[in-house]
Amino acid sequence: MSAPASDRVLLITGASSGIGAATARAAVADGWKVALAARSTDKLSALVDELGAERAMALACDVTNEAQVARMVQAAADFGPLAAVFANAGLGSTRAGVEDGDLDNWRTMLDVNIWGLLTVVHHALPHLRETRGHVILTGSNAGRRPIKGSIYGATKWFVNGFSQNLSAEMTEWGGRCTLLTPGMVDTPFFESPKPDALRAEDVARAVAFALAQPSHVNMDEMRVTPV
Ligand SMILES: NC(=O)c1ccc[n+]([C@@H]2O[C@H](COP(=O)([O-])OP(=O)(O)OC[C@H]3O[C@@H](n4cnc5c(N)ncnc54)[C@H](OP(=O)(O)O)[C@@H]3O)[C@@H](O)[C@H]2O)c1
Secondary structure: OOOOOOOOEEEEEOOOOHHHHHHHHHHHHOOOEEEEEEOOHHHHHHHHHHHOOOOEEEEEOOOOOHHHHHHHHHHHHHHOOEEEEEEOOOOOOOOOOOOOOOHHHHHHHHHHHHHHHHHHHHHHHHHHHHHOOEEEEEOOHHHOOOOOOOHHHHHHHHHHHHHHHHHHHHHOOOOEEEEEEEOOEEOOOOOOOOOOOEEHHHHHHHHHHHHOOOOOOOOOEEEEOOO
């Protein structure tokens, strides 16, 4: 049985597919209102239709565009008290290795995985301070161990370090920060299916668990890997 509905809003970036979309479904089942952000407005609209316009809203946003991020955060806060932000938008490498890597792809990855994530958190914090809210950052198992030549992994090492520094800042006013570090998940992140990987729903359950903790409990890291 799902929890009673409330007005609290969870803002999810990267909500148009994969982990973000699965988390939106889990969060609405747990009684959250969700503000769903991504660039693919068709996919967001379909998800809002599925979840219901009273509990879900779509926000077109490229997280690398600060003006769009500022508008997205304000629109989410206008939907209800902004109590949690899942900064989840991200993408991977097109070519492996440092010597063989694609510099344009690196710049896009840095823009989305680092700059976009920082911009979202920067604009959300004043609202989260009001609600003593919760930030969940999508890092990766690839940001917890060395991977030969991986620039993607390096962007997720940033998320790992940033989560600890952000957590220390948010703790001063009773806020919480959770680092999510999934192993391989079968999502459109990959061009081909990954049958032995986690499902997006598996990761969404971990996010829902972290969000469901009472206000004196912080899950500072949720590492989820396939068996
Ligand atoms: N799949 C894995 O094995 C795995 C493992 C560990 C961590 N992760 C991380 O999990 C997160 C979600 O990935 P996923 O596996 O769910 O892949 P996905 O299905 O490809 O989802 C990626 C999401 O990021 C959004 N996005 C990409 N660029 C964006 C931009 N510039 N502005 C706004 N949104 C943008 C995409 O939406 P639009 O294209 O519609 O904008 C999409 O909703 C990523 O941070 C990824 O690094 C994935």
